[in-house]
Amino acid sequence: MDQRPIGVFDSGMGGLTALRVLRRILPGEDLIYFGDTGRVPYGSRGRDTILRYARQDVAFLRSFDLKAVVVACGTVSANALAELTVENDLPFFGVVTPAARAAVERTRNGAIGLIGTAASIRSGAYEREIGALDPGARVFAAPCPLFVPLVENGRFRAEDPVVNLVAEDYLAPLREAGVDTLVLGCTHYPLLAEAIGKVMGPEVALVDSGATCADQAARSLAEQGLLAQREQGSCRFFVSDSTEDFARLASIFLGGGVDGPVERVEIQKYGK
């Protein structure tokens, strides 16, 4: 048993889709969420910048006494998880490995589609994990740089013609390649699931990387006897931009109200 909180972070709002799953499957845990809303998006930046920002995010989260960190950001998981794991003496859970495993388990024809930010796709991290699990799998990857700005601006509804056109633009090549499974390699993308499903068709399975990561973190903590023992945990939210703008959109990501305090962090003061 370990009553300490779990830290969760993302470049912005996306990680809230993973937080939502964590809260459902581990209701007794205390959670501390950091969204770097003052510097989002990460996925269009260079790897050095992503690594520097991720280290600061972790330095802030570690100002609390945590038992584990969930990297609820596809871009950070794909580009910086190895460094963060080496530099910190507590368990880190990223989204790449569990999503790769889920994709390999679900595919029937071995053709797996992968979408993510430009930096996630450029890293090759998903391909490496999928290749290690199933050397015969073929991965068709497409960077989707406008998906995060769309979602962060509240545009994700499947009726939105802009959302539909951008989704068609990015996804048509994957549909034509005949993938039967599509990894949503960014935690913002579950909000676009309906629009993505419209383009890909109902027979293509969508793998929610944030949800599979939350599942894996829960299983791993349970196996190690590190779950908290309390009826109902709490949740605290921290952001690096205005707290007002956060609350408005966050409720959509969480599928309900923001039921904990939201505080602002001067993130550039943390780490190096």
Add this chain to the structure above:
Amino acid sequence: MDQRPIGVFDSGMGGLTALRVLRRILPGEDLIYFGDTGRVPYGSRGRDTILRYARQDVAFLRSFDLKAVVVACGTVSANALAELTVENDLPFFGVVTPAARAAVERTRNGAIGLIGTAASIRSGAYEREIGALDPGARVFAAPCPLFVPLVENGRFRAEDPVVNLVAEDYLAPLREAGVDTLVLGCTHYPLLAEAIGKVMGPEVALVDSGATCADQAARSLAEQGLLAQREQGSCRFFVSDSTEDFARLASIFLGGGVDGPVERVEIQKYGK
């Protein structure tokens, strides 16, 4: 005569459209450009964050001995110019006042359209300037939050269906309001001029806020006898994200190659 360089900054690439004009009309000036590519976009963030970032940008530029600063960013000009001017003992030129003046001079029917980032529109700065110059003018404002992500991702061509659909979505209400002049209140937007013109029609005059700002800065420096006297000035570029990604896109904004060194800055180390 003043041989010192002029500092120019923007949240990212947009200010290069103003730099391009400055270089054409003041070829003898040394210019130092800073693009905060590690934290772009500014226009979707809260005012406190914009002000903090702008102060750091200026603190970096002032590590050089400058004679003036051109705030080639609509969001910073609309939200932070007053503070920057008070806090610094050198001339600052923003994009709002010259663009407002140009719009008032050009309109025939008194109906002026205004597009900009969410933060620029929210500030009300353009409306105040236009109202002060012509109390009878009617301003129709529309925030265009996806324009900067589109441009920064290299999507601005008038043949791009996504660009066209987003432009139609944002601009149709302004066209229907009957504006005869449209202020491009963000220095990224001149790259979208063709797409914007397609929606608005050829009879609507587009006011390029970065170009009018460059004009005004040149005129003001000339009046004060502060222009440099040399045949050909130099240009140095600084960015807060990867220098490679910058050079690729910057040549499009500049309408030619990046003909000066590009260096990376740890922007969070400047200012407070």
